[in-house]
Amino acid sequence: MIKKKCLIIEDSEIAIVNLNMQLEKLSIFDISVARNYNQARSFLSNDKYDLIFLDIKLHDNSGLDLVNEFPKLPPIIVTSSNVEFAIDTYEINSIVDFIKKPVNEERLIKSIDKALNRHQTSNSMIEKNYAFIKIGRQAMKFDFEDIDFINAFGIYSKIYTENKSTVVNESIATLEEVLPSKIFRRIHKSYIVNVSKVTGYDHKSIFINDVVLPIGFSYKKNINELIQFI
Structure with missing residues (x-):
């Protein structure tokens, strides 16, 4: 072994x-x-x-x-x-x-x-502009341009598209690793945002239209890098 x-x-x-x-x-x-x-x-x-x-x-x-x-x-x-x-x-x-x-x-x-067991084999197939991610025993296609943000949900994650949320089989840590960093950025232990969907920010929050997402303390130092893409 x-x-x-x-x-x-x-x-x-x-x-x-x-x-x-x-x-x-x-x-x-x-x-x-x-x-x-x-x-x-x-x-x-x-x-x-x-x-x-x-x-x-x-x-x-x-x-x-x-x-x-x-x-x-x-x-x-x-x-x-x-x-x-x-x-x-x-x-x-x-x-x-x-x-x-x-x-x-x-x-x-x-x-x-x-x-x-934290970093498990990915249940996803990642392409340039979209990903197939498992939901239960099925795989669902997510176009990157449709994803607003991702929320940690225990060992799973919730992907938010417009007013809909979908629970997928991947942890937020795995999604952070496999999704393209030029499009998706971690802002908190529990949140990843689609940079193109950010409509505003301040020293403690990111805004996606009416949704307010917190900036985690350990991610504050990286927020300037994120802002360059907004």
Whole structure:
């Protein structure tokens, strides 16, 4: 069996030993460990991983700064003894779960299953101007010019066209990956917009006619790039 590459970013030796021991029991990971912020930067710059365990407080640095510095990261499981940090992770798309230290084995397994199942094989066929996306057992054609926005709906998504919404078999994370970025942009953990349908914006919202969609905190820095396409 080909093992998945896992990176532990943690500055506590006790936490490293505990997590590493539990991961080795599963026998599915090739484990690397970064013990400080600069080591983590080096690891992430020079290698690719299937899963990351991230401690938020790394001495004088924040682990979340790594997330901002490396926007294309694999699923991340945050580990922290401070549950208040969970709020800071909510709108960050690459973070799939938060585990309170000390890490419980049963909780860890559930979190890993959630993270590794997140990016599923696409149920869609994407073309230049349209996509066939599965709805139940059938595939429906969506012309890109007809889509206003997409809303996360658990492990599924709702695609809005004019005044109609359709639940499709894809997660919003998968749709963000497969849909053309020049047409569709993520503005929030729960929303993707068709750039051509945006009729207005302010510092906290995007408007599509009478519909008001929130701009997520972690997406605010990218909003200027989005505005260039409006």
